[in-house]
Amino acid sequence: MTDYSKLTDLELAALLNESDELAYTEIYNRYKGVLYLHAYSRLKNVEEVNDMIQELFAKLWDKRKTLVLKTNLSNYLYTAVRNRVIDFITHKKIESDYISGFQQFINQGEAATDHLLREKELSRIIEDEIQSLPSKMRQVFELSRKKNHSHREIAYELTLSEKTVKKHVNNALKILRVKLGSLIALMLILLH
Template sequence: MSDPHIISAAVQEQRAAIVSQRDFENLYKQYAPFLLRVCQALCHDENLAADMMQEVFCSIWDRRTTISVKGSWENYLYRCAKYQYYNHQRSLSRFRTVQDSVFAASDESDDSTQEHIEYRELTHNVNQLVEQLPDQCRKVYQMSRGEGLNTAEISKELSLSEKTVKNHLTKALGFLRRNIEALFAFIFLIS
């Protein structure tokens, strides 16, 4: 009979870290449909579920040299999806609080000049964030949001696969969402 500590160490060693890109790609191919279903069950929104799934896999990729998964990948990914959903709900709640306070302040004083200045400043800040995106990602975002093109049209114009276009959009929207939330949190703190 073998020593249970040796067996558990071997199992942990198998799951200790995702190092290679190939291992990560295999993990993505195997578990992306599962994770997408879990995210959709949590949020009931197809686009948000896809964003959440991408965030989970981006997080795994970012931590690929240090990640340690004890137990099954399904359980680990399920927990990640729940945390991603809770984080989204928390951010949404903060955003609504900031939005409510902005609307309440605007109701108190009808200062359209000030609102116009704030709108221009916010637009400027968003444009600065868009400029920080990688070139291809920025092009895809601008074509989607600025020109109103859909994924297929962008794919055709830039000679990219639709999946690549969707990945660029997900990356851009995630980056903008995180930074805009930070901007709103900062504005909320100073007001």
């Protein structure tokens, strides 16, 4: 009976090519611990490292008949683990970047939506207050602020004096300032 623990990696690899389960078990027992430590030192995640090592040995068994070692068995296994660690880290970084970007998109969308809702509500409140102005004052104010007509154009259109137009606009702003607060009134002034 062969003592597999005394065989070299090269001999174990040759037996593995012949589907020798005891050779596979010896390779597993010989390298499982050091490969685990190697991967864990990089990932610090017990579950991921366990899965990675199990997957590595499962693939080793699946490819046993076609396995051609260009170097020795230990180099092959270390390289395989290193590549899996790199793939895992790369995948996690991509995943993290995607999640971060998606969260930022959601946050911007929420902020934009919130901003639009507030803007719409503010516009509605301002419009309601403008509609509650006395008729002639409202008409003058809308021509001034919404249609951007000059005082002269409004005076001509409504057959009023420019002084009367100016008075209507100033009175409308005073009323709106009281009702809406000076900040909103300032916004109305800036819109013109």
